[in-house]
Amino acid sequence: MRELLYYQDVMMQQFTAQIVRTSKEETRSYVVLSNTAFYPTGGGQPHDTGMINDCRVVDVEKVDDEIRHYVEGNVDALEGEVTGRIDWERRFDHMQQHCGQHILTAAFVELFDFPTVSFHLGTELVTIDIAAGQVSDEQLAQAEKRANEIILENRPIETKWLSREELSSYPLRKDVAVEEDIRLVIIPEYDYNGCGGTHPTSTGQVSAIKIMGTEKMKSNTRISFVCGNRVLHQLAMRKAVLSDIARQLSVPEHSAAEALRKMFIDTKDTEKALEDAQNKLLEYEARELVEKSENGIVGATFENRTVQALQKLGRIVVSQMEDGVCLLVANNEDKLQFIAARGSRVEKSMKLISGAILPLINGKGGGSDAFVQGGGEKCVSAVELLGEMEKLAAK
Known part of the structure; x- marks a missing residue:
């Protein structure tokens, strides 16, 4: 070897x-x-x-x-x-990431006694899982700072081939699994670790380490980071995204976060105002339907109206018409959808209506005695389906 x-x-x-x-x-x-x-x-x-x-x-x-x-x-x-x-660009990238992992892992051990239990070198990010249920932002910052200090000191990276008996002379970060051809990767007075990977000849060649994020992994914490040239790639990507956001918001980059926060607040306010306006329109529409009702039955068909809109309208109608029944059908693209609702003084179960009409459209539905909804195929027209519902309601 x-x-x-x-x-x-x-x-x-x-x-x-x-x-x-x-x-x-x-x-x-x-x-x-x-x-x-x-x-x-x-x-x-x-x-x-x-x-x-x-x-x-x-x-x-x-x-x-x-x-x-x-x-x-x-x-x-x-x-x-x-x-x-x-392919030297690929190899040197792997060397930077692998060595950076050694340095960052050693920082977590040195500062907080958090050992690394697994390591993955991905195409964009590197991850380590450390044996800690929670890692604070302050601890992440301290570990990152310590790792970059070791890089800036440009310490030599040494390798030695040892026998198992010789290992006792070194302060290993973790036990070595192999019995022979043991290769020790050493950052003097900082990290001593059995490893068969390739590493630069000095810590300065790692260039920099940047922690990108964390996530919970059962009882451990997964830390994502990048080293060396990947730091520049991540910076360039984030710079491009930030510049694009700032340009679209017509603000300087340093003001983009506040401008985006304000836009979200304005959007929520606009959505609330729109919802209030839509509810008022539904109330007006419901009054018109109640005025046109015959024999205590409100019936109407619509084109391309969601079942959620039918549900809202139906509830408003029966709130204004305690002795009535509301039957609404929508012709929506490739299916028919309907609701049936009763006022508080009506005893007839709406399930009787849905149970009778669902077979007509090969449909499915659900609900309670007071309110049902469903949908199915266009085996009949919306008008024909409403007619059958009105007959059932009138019985």
Whole structure:
């Protein structure tokens, strides 16, 4: 393990090696080299990508005692000595994020004795789950500040291969699971951790750490953060969003939050005023329907009116007509919807009406003796459905 090129020289971007063998695994072709600088997926860090001669490396995995480079292209053309080229932007990003995780994790242990129980390096965010049910904003700020202090000090990052017996000489952050080929990643006088991943040669290369948010994960807290170039990408994205919001609100960026808050308040006020106006219109409409009622029955059909609007109107009608029944039907796109309501002095159950008409429209409905609603297919017209309801109400 320790002879692998990505451990010998973590900054190596290009190398030469001999083809040991080529093969296929299901639908994928792979290459095994005499040595490699391509890091395989492991320890929470994603694999490298790049090129071997003219073949693109899309995945790298350690299988038993060999490292397989899964490639696109004519694998049969690879023979003898080949040149490997690492996608350095991807690799260095992974190194920044992985090292940043070590630094931030150590900060939580040092300041609050909160150990990390899991780690995930995603394409946009990095997360650690720490063994703490709750982490305050102040604790997050302190851990972030401490982590960035370690970065700015530009401490060297050392690696050592040790036996299990030699581990007792180091203040490990957590126990090491492997029994041999133990690789220790060391930030002197700060963090000592068994790790097989790739890291920069100094903390300054991590550049910066920014915590992005937290969420509850059972008894733990998940902390999302970014390091290095990802901080700049996140800043650029947020700057673009903030600039767009400020432009649409016609305010300076520093005033966007207050302007947005005011807009939400104004919108809620407008929605309340609109709702009040709609309720007044419904009351006026209800009075007109009551005035046109015959034999204590109010019946009407509508085009494209929601069942919620029918419900409101029906309740207003029967509040003005204690001895009457209100029957409303709406022709809504691909279905018919209806309500039936009775006044407080009417004994007839509205369920009798809905139970009789639902089979006519292959419909479903529900409600109480005083108020029912339902809907179904356009097997009959809205006018015909209302006619059947009025017959049932008149019985």
